[in-house]
Amino acid sequence: xxxxxxxxxxxxxxxxxxxxxxxxxxxxxxxxxxxxxxxxxxxxxxxxxxxxxxxxxxxxxxxxxxxxxxxxxxxxxxxxxxxxxxxxxxxxxxxxxxxxxxxxxxxxxxxxxxxxxxxxxxxxxxxxxxxxxxxxxxxxxxxxxxxxxxxxxxxxxxxxxxxxxxxxxxxxxxxxxxxxxxxxxxxxxxxxxxxxxxxxxxxxxxxxxxxxxxxxxxxxxxxxxxxxxxxxxxxxxxxxxxxxxxxxxxxxxxxxxxxxxxxxxxxxxxxxxxxxxxxxxxxxxxxxxxxxxxxxxxxxxxxxxxxxxx
Amino acid sequence: xxxxxxxxxxxxxxxxxxxxxxxxxxxxxxxxxxxxxxxxxxxxxxxxxxxxxxxxxxxxxxxxxxxxxxxxxxxxxxxxxxxxxxxxxxxxxxxxxxxxxxxxxxxxxxxxxxxxxxxxxxxxxxxxxxxxxxxxxxxxxxxxxxxxxxxxxxxxxxxxxxxxxxxxxxxxxxxxxxxxxxxxxxxxxxxxxxxxxxxxxxxxxxxxxxxxxxxxxxxxxxxxxxxxxxxxxxxxxxxxxxxxxxxxxxxxxxxxxxxxxxxxxxxxxxxxxxxxxxxxxxxxxxxxxxxxxxxxxxxxxxxxxxxxxxxxxxxxxxxxxxxxxxxxxxxxxxxxxxxxxxxxxxxxxxxxxxxxxxxxxxxxxxxxxxxxxxxxxxxxxxxxxxxxxxxxxxxxxxxxxxxxxxxxxxxxxxxxxxxxxxxxxxxxxxxxxxxxxxxxxxxxxxxxxxxxxxxxxxxxxxxxxxxxxxxxxxxxxxxxxxxxxxxxxxxxxxxxxxxxxxxxxxxxxxxxxx
Numbered sequence: 001x002x003x004x005x006x007x008x009x010x011x012x013x014x015x016x017x018x019x020x021x022x023x024x025x026x027x028x029x030x031x032x033x034x035x036x037x038x039x040x041x042x043x044x045x046x047x048x049x050x051x052x053x054x055x056x057x058x059x060x061x062x063x064x065x066x067x068x069x070x071x072x073x074x075x076x077x078x079x080x081x082x083x084x085x086x087x088x089x090x091x092x093x094x095x096x097x098x099x100x101x102x103x104x105x106x107x108x109x110x111x112x113x114x115x116x117x118x119x120x121x122x123x124x125x126x127x128x129x130x131x132x133x134x135x136x137x138x139x140x141x142x143x144x145x146x147x148x149x150x151x152x153x154x155x156x157x158x159x160x161x162x163x164x165x166x167x168x169x170x171x172x173x174x175x176x177x178x179x180x181x182x183x184x185x186x187x188x189x190x191x192x193x194x195x196x197x198x199x200x201x202x203x204x205x206x207x208x209x210x211x212x213x214x215x216x217x218x219x220x221x222x223x224x225x226x227x228x229x230x231x232x233x234x235x236x237x238x239x240x241x242x243x244x245x246x247x248x249x250x251x252x253x254x255x256x257x258x259x260x261x262x263x264x265x266x267x268x269x270x271x272x273x274x275x276x277x278x279x280x281x282x283x284x285x286x287x288x289x290x291x292x293x294x295x296x297x298x299x300x301x302x303x304x305x306x307x308x309x310x
Numbered sequence: 311x312x313x314x315x316x317x318x319x320x321x322x323x324x325x326x327x328x329x330x331x332x333x334x335x336x337x338x339x340x341x342x343x344x345x346x347x348x349x350x351x352x353x354x355x356x357x358x359x360x361x362x363x364x365x366x367x368x369x370x371x372x373x374x375x376x377x378x379x380x381x382x383x384x385x386x387x388x389x390x391x392x393x394x395x396x397x398x399x400x401x402x403x404x405x406x407x408x409x410x411x412x413x414x415x416x417x418x419x420x421x422x423x424x425x426x427x428x429x430x431x432x433x434x435x436x437x438x439x440x441x442x443x444x445x446x447x448x449x450x451x452x453x454x455x456x457x458x459x460x461x462x463x464x465x466x467x468x469x470x471x472x473x474x475x476x477x478x479x480x481x482x483x484x485x486x487x488x489x490x491x492x493x494x495x496x497x498x499x500x501x502x503x504x505x506x507x508x509x510x511x512x513x514x515x516x517x518x519x520x521x522x523x524x525x526x527x528x529x530x531x532x533x534x535x536x537x538x539x540x541x542x543x544x545x546x547x548x549x550x551x552x553x554x555x556x557x558x559x560x561x562x563x564x565x566x567x568x569x570x571x572x573x574x575x576x577x578x579x580x581x582x583x584x585x586x587x588x589x590x591x592x593x594x595x596x597x598x599x600x601x602x603x604x605x606x607x608x609x610x611x612x613x614x615x616x617x618x619x620x621x622x623x624x625x626x627x628x629x630x631x632x633x634x635x636x637x638x639x640x641x642x643x644x645x646x647x648x649x650x651x652x653x654x655x656x657x658x659x660x661x662x663x664x665x666x667x668x669x670x671x672x673x674x675x676x677x678x679x680x681x682x683x684x685x686x687x688x689x690x691x692x693x694x695x696x697x698x699x700x701x702x703x704x705x706x707x708x709x710x711x712x713x714x715x716x717x718x719x720x721x722x723x724x725x726x727x728x729x730x731x732x733x734x735x736x737x738x739x740x741x742x743x744x745x746x747x748x749x750x751x752x753x754x755x756x757x758x759x760x761x762x763x764x765x766x767x768x769x770x771x772x773x774x775x776x777x778x779x780x781x782x783x784x785x786x787x788x789x790x791x792x793x794x795x796x797x798x799x800x801x802x803x804x805x806x807x808x809x810x811x812x813x814x815x816x817x818x819x820x821x822x823x824x
Contacts, residue, residue: 043822082701110473118752118786120669120699122338127701146479148467186760186768187747205694209788211744239812240756248811253819271824276815283766285745300824307822 039306041259041268047310049234050098052256056230057102059306060258066175066227069107074169074176075099075139076226078183078196079115079130081243082123088235088250089243090128091181095232095256097133099177104138111139112169115199121145142169150202157293158218160210165202171224178226178262182233182253182269184241184277188212189284191242192266193229194220194295217289220262229265231257238277251276263287263296264303271300314571314584318380326387333450333666334458336480338704348663348710350382351443352518357657358712368525375526375533379512379519379568385442386512386568388449389504393551396505408508411553413566418513422520429656433683438660442516443710445496447661448686452493452675455666456482481671483696489675489686508551513566523565532587533567533574535560540581546573635792636731641799642679642689643728643779646698647706647714650802651680658713660686664705672696672781673705687713690727692781692797698727700754700780723754726806728779728797730757732772736794738787739769749783749795755809758783758795770795776809 042059044052057063067073077091085093096113103111113134117124121143125131131141143149150165170176180196187208188195197219198204207215233255237244244250255272259265266287273279281287281298291298325347332344348354355363370377379386397405425436438444459480466477503510512519526532537560547555550573554566562582573582645664648654665673665688675686688705690698703722706714717725738746740763749758749770757777760768770783772795779797787793 043824045820045822082699118695120702122669123699123701140475142475143478146481148479149470185747186750187745189745189768205748205786205788208738208746208748208786209790211742212746213744238815240759242751243754245754245756245809246811248814251815251819255822268822268824272819272822275819275821275823276817280766285766305824309820 037304040261040303041257041264041300041305042308043255043257043268043272043305044308044310045253045255047254047256049092049095049232049256052234052254052310053095053098053230054102055308055310056256056258059308060228063102063106066177067103067106067108068174070109071103071107071174072172073103073108073111074173075103075111075113075134075179076170076176076196076200077113077115077130077179077232078181078191078199079121079124079128080118080199082119082127083243084127085129086235086247086250087244088181088183088237090124090130091179092232092234093129093133095230095234096130096179097137099179099230100134100137100139111137112142112173113139114142114144114167114169116144116167116202116204117199142167144199147202153222155218155222157221159214159289159293161206161215161218164206164219164222166222167200167202170200175227176224178229180229180231181236182231182273183237183244184239184249184273186241188216188286189279190266190270190273192231192269194262194266194286194290197222213285213289216286217293217295220286220290220295221293225260225262228258228260229262231265231269233257233269233272236273236276238273259303261296261303263290263298264300265296266290267298268300268305311580311584312575314574318377318569318571322381322387322390325382326384326391329384330450333447333663334455336455336459336462336666338667338669342704342707345663345708345710348443348661348708351710352378352383352522353437353441353443353659354661354710354712357437357659358710360712371522371525371529373530375529375531375564375567375569376519376522377569378522379509380570383442383446383518385446385449385500385516386509388446389500389509389511390551390570392501393504393508406548408548408550408553410547410550410556410558411507413554413563414514418515418520418523421515422517425517432656434656434658434687435683435685436517438658438684438686439492440515440517441659441661442512442518444659444661445500447663447666448489448493448675449497451662451666452490453497456485483671483674483693486675486677488677492686504551508553509566509568510553512568513552513554519568526567526569527564528587529564530587531584532564533562533569533571533582533584534587535562536581536583539579540577541579543578545576545578546582549573549576637792637796640796641801642676643781643797643799644803645673645688645690645705645714646703646722646725646727646803647709647717648727648803649715654713655680655684655687656713657711658684658687658709659711660688661710662686662688663708663710664688664714667704667708669702669704670696670699672698689799690781690797692785695785697752697781697785698779700782723778724806724808726778726800726804728777728781728799729774730772730777730779730783731796731798732758732770733794734769736789736792737769738789738794739763739767741789743767746788748786748788752782752786754778754780754782755806757806757809775807778806 038061042056077096081089083089100111151168154163180193183191185191233253238251240249428436469477544557547557552566554563673688674691676689703719706717750760755776757773761771763769781797784796787795
């Protein structure tokens, strides 16, 4: 590094840390993770959604590691469909509600929840049970139905998706949690944490028109990563996803997988899913493509995984 | 006597305010049963053959005169409100300056008769154009509703900046130029008339007004002069928005009087009375002249009606020549509950209530998709993420004319309003060899589903007999300019087969698998 460049970057970093210390602070858990040897991933089975979530945070060293006093928190569940919780088309409302409560208890100034839904957003918010769970826990539902709520950002590492309009709440928050539900998916084969990112973007049609898998991997390279991916596998859709037709598509797995690594959490969730519906990870191409873009690792062997059966 | 006017105003507002609010409400928060206020409108009641309502409305007219026009009809009340507002800007002396005018019987009865004849010949064109309730619905939904939504969006912008999300942005996608132009033309014409000539529209154009005028000529109660005490001061005529009080001859033209009772409190001598008609035998000189006028004009009338019938019949034929892609020449998709094209086109008055209430704004007024005779009648237009919601039946539940018959949600989910067409040779998966599946993802019945293709890819496949034509697949298909999957309209809505459930998975999983 040239001396001039060093001074330049030092000046920028110095200014940044003075102007927004929170921004840099939010990166710290990742670093601590290695130091304290806390697990890279927690997988829990056999409990109720809220109980499993609390246990997961306990294993990870407490929610205080991610949410500091005064933080503005965003939670992005899957609320894509006008379906009731039993049909497992949307993230479990109890799970989302519990997460809101934990964030509030950790001192979050605000907990905001949104999704860019696939169907009428008001019905999705209501019938998924998520709106009620969130407001009861002291959080706030944000609309995601209009382009006005989205801001253009660059995705420099993207191959096909070089820029996208992302919901401003997510761009402006101090920390965010990605809370997808594990489901079969007719197009992408499977929807877990990275596929859930299509709900933070305005123009989803672009994805379908420009190699869906590559675009999903591309959006996962966006620099503002979630503190954690919390994959709801309490009830999952085995067939006819992502909406499902009826209760016969739904399987109870009573599981929860949590990790900051998109690729690892999707790999793990897919293996769990494959037990009920065999799926070749090669066919869920976005997982491999994301690994190629250094988003995370498929190699679960290398990770410190904490498995808990309740 | 003097209380009659305020009572009339209160009753009018009792009907008017909820109707307006119901049309304007874009949040869907107002109770749905407000639509019942629209079932008691004359034309909707006639079209849906609602005998109870027809009976009550008829009885009201036979007893009290045209009270429908002054209280229940939203277009009537709307005109009164415009005139009332306009008076605030007039000089005091000019506030009430109506003058008696002779009835134009040729015009009003021609319109009434021709409208009926054209309808019997199978075209709703004139009913759509002249039904006062529907004119009002179009004015509210095409002109005022967009303004309200713009206002909301402006406020939402400010609110959202202040971190308050109780208001939200609402997209406006139902703008159809032809319909807007018709709506605003009527608005301007009616506003001009109501400010300068009161209820001229009701007594010159409105076929319902003309019909009720025939009843009110013989109604039990009517407004009449007490000749002995009247000083012919003319105050009553100045206040008569129907311009139907002939002070010189001391005659009230009952056929045009909308029983607004504005004249009663103006008369200082109490010479005007709203009273029982048949106390003593009266001459009705007006009657003769009406018949005379009609006779004299028989030739004109026949000519005009002939021309109109021909043009309306011609209009029924569609011309869409020179467009190649089959998606452009598809049949229009009627909202669920329309039964079949004949029923729907005959009963719909294009009031735009379903258009206003559709939470997805997928229902839009047609331009010429149904031909001229079905102008402004609603049809479904799918666009990105705009399609017919599976669990929704509101259009069929609110329709006041019976053009859309009530479908319970479970029946609606099995009502085929259109049928899917897949053009695999244009499909994203086949053309670009990439996964997509957006259509199947959005399909609620899995009439569109993904099947193995090659290299681990999946491609869509369709099962048309479980398709209900909701258009979710079409709305999300990324292929342009013409989509690879679309919904073809059906002339007759049928019942789709029930989609088969997947095989239930019943093994218990107690390992993570990794």
